[in-house]
Structures are given as C-alpha cells and as structure tokens.
Amino acid sequence: MKKKVTLVLFVVLLAAFLGFGINLPNSGLGESNVNAIVKPVVPQKMLPGSIIIYNDKLQPIVVKGGYVKDSFASTPQSDILTSILDGLREITITADMSPEEKAVTEWENKLVSDVKDDVLKNGVPTTQPYSPPICPGAKVVYNEDDGYIDNIYYPDPDDPSGYSIHNIPSQNKDNALNNEGIVGETSSSSSRQLGVPYGAHNNVIYFQYSDDSFLGEGRATYFTGTYGNRNNILRDGDCATVKDLDCSKVGDKDVYIRNLNTDQVFIFHQADVGGLPDAVIDIWGLNNLRRLAGNSSVYSVYKARYYHKRFSDQTRP
Numbered sequence: 001m002k003k004k005v006t007l008v009l010f011v012v013l014l015a016a017f018l019g020f021g022i023n024l025p026n027s028g029l030g031e032s033n034v035n036a037i038v039k040p041v042v043p044q045k046m047l048p049g050s051i052i053i054y055n056d057k058l059q060p061i062v063v064k065g066g067y068v069k070d071s072f073a074s075t076p077q078s079d080i081l082t083s084i085l086d087g088l089r090e091i092t093i094t095a096d097m098s099p100e101e102k103a104v105t106e107w108e109n110k111l112v113s114d115v116k117d118d119v120l121k122n123g124v125p126t127t128q129p130y131s132p133p134i135c136p137g138a139k140v141v142y143n144e145d146d147g148y149i150d151n152i153y154y155p156d157p158d159d160p161s162g163y164s165i166h167n168i169p170s171q172n173k174d175n176a177l178n179n180e181g182i183v184g185e186t187s188s189s190s191s192r193q194l195g196v197p198y199g200a201h202n203n204v205i206y207f208q209y210s211d212d213s214f215l216g217e218g219r220a221t222y223f224t225g226t227y228g229n230r231n232n233i234l235r236d237g238d239c240a241t242v243k244d245l246d247c248s249k250v251g252d253k254d255v256y257i258r259n260l261n262t263d264q265v266f267i268f269h270q271a272d273v274g275g276l277p278d279a280v281i282d283i284w285g286l287n288n289l290r291r292l293a294g295n296s297s298v299y300s301v302y303k304a305r306y307y308h309k310r311f312s313d314q315t316r317p
Helices: 004-018 031-038 080-087 099-122 287-294
Strands: 051-054 060-064 138-140 149-155 204-208 215-222 238-242 254-258 262-273 281-284 303-310
Touching: 051 215, 060 204, 080 099, 080 215, 080 303, 099 204, 099 254, 099 262, 099 303, 138 254, 149 215, 215 238, 215 287, 238 254, 254 281, 254 287, 262 287, 281 287
Parallel strands: 215 281, 238 262
Antiparallel strands: 051 060, 051 138, 138 149, 204 215, 215 303, 238 281, 254 262, 254 303
C-alpha cells in the first residue's frame, strides 16, 4: 500500500512539474509550437484586439483575444525595397499652398529625394530582427483591425493608469531578451539601427546629415497614458518617437506627420518616447490618430511619414 501511495504521489508531482509554467490560453497552436510560446518572445501578430501580460516568470498570459497560426512567424523579407521606395515619393506642390506649406513641402521633398538616392545607390538592408525588452507586468496590445502589435506598455507607478510606453526596462540579464527570445544577456542585434527596416511593416527611420534631420516612414499607431517622458501631461497634438532611434526629452522642433494615403500633413509635438516595435511614430489618443487618418473607424495608419529637425538635446548619430 505504501508503494502504491508513493507511486501516485510521484505521478502527481511529475505532472505538476511538467505542466508548470506552460500557458497556452486560446493559442490554437499545435504541439510543435509549445517551445516558441513558452519562451518569452513577443508575437508580432495575434487575433485583433488581443492583450498579453507577462507574468513574473516572463511567461505570456493572454488576457484578451488569442494566438493565430503565424503569431511567431519571422518578418517577411520580400519586396522590402519596393515597400521603402513606395514611401519615398515626392509631394506635388500646388498653387493653393500657402508660402509656409510650400516651404515645408520643398524641405520634405529634399529630404525624401536625398534618402531615395542613397537607397537606390546602396540598397536596403534586410529587416533587422528586434526583440523588445520585456519585464514582469509588461502589457502588449494588438491592433483591433489587423491584429499586428501596436504597443508595449510597461508598469509605471508614476502614471495614474499604472503603465506608460516610455518606462522601458534596461536590457540586462535580469529582465531582457536576447535575439533568440531567451532571457539572458542582450545581443547587439536586438537594438535597432537607423536606416535598417524593422517590424512586419518594414518601418525605417533615417538621419539626414546634410540637413540635420530625421525622416521615417512606415506605420503610425496610437498610445494612451497621462504623462510623457519628462513628467509632461500628454494632450492633443502630442506624439511619441522611437526611444532607441529618435529620443528626446525636450521635443523643441515641430514634428511633421504626413498620411501618404491622403497626402495631408499635420504638425505634432514630440512629448514621449516608446518601444514602437512595428511603427515609426505613435500618436497620443485614438481621436488624434483618426484625425491624421481622415477616418473615424481605423486604429492605425499605413503608410505614414514623419520628419523633423534634430532636437536640441540630440547628438548627431
């Protein structure tokens, strides 16, 4: 009898051990994907409107929505050049433009032309693998239309919401991911570089040395929160730039954002920074994103282009 009880106890403990830490809520994925899910990687795409929160073991817990079969697929490498060149077209200057609008458009066209010449001469690097840093409590929000990743919100006790996009943890062995999506020392390839596309939408940001300006093209998303990255209160007309590519704590130059679908350009103020794993620019507030889109029912804008003179606290890359 004692041996039987011991055997039963062993089986129970073994089952508990094997099941510990594996969380597959609503994944719809087969057995071959178990390792991919257990590793603390950030899926590029989920069911529309999904939300993931990482627990204290950096395991993804799906609190809304679920996985799709290509959640952990790598970024497609085809047609990157075509995609980039499509966003590098010049804007037609019309007679009804004000002198100010004409001057800004001429400046934009000069930036676009210079970048395009460089791309045609040197080509485009393949999309760079990027592993956003993850920490316990990090919340990943997916677009309500297409399911692509919109933003990663990090726990922030200074924000009334409890989260912000700028409170990104340092990438160290305690809370960061390396390029294989495994907790450990961060490899250099997990940090993005100017001029190298990233994300499912081939987002890319350039620095134009001859003009001392930044220019990016790709996807525009929206974010929420109360405070920016310098204790400023976020308000209409604010935007966030990519922290590891275009970071500022003053934002003392206008940020021009053009919807390349409508050719309308809007002036925003840089008031925050964030991870933006699949976007070049983040608009504060859904209503403001929809103003950029010219559409009251969308949740992102593709394609968008933004540009601004180098902020006073930025060093030349």
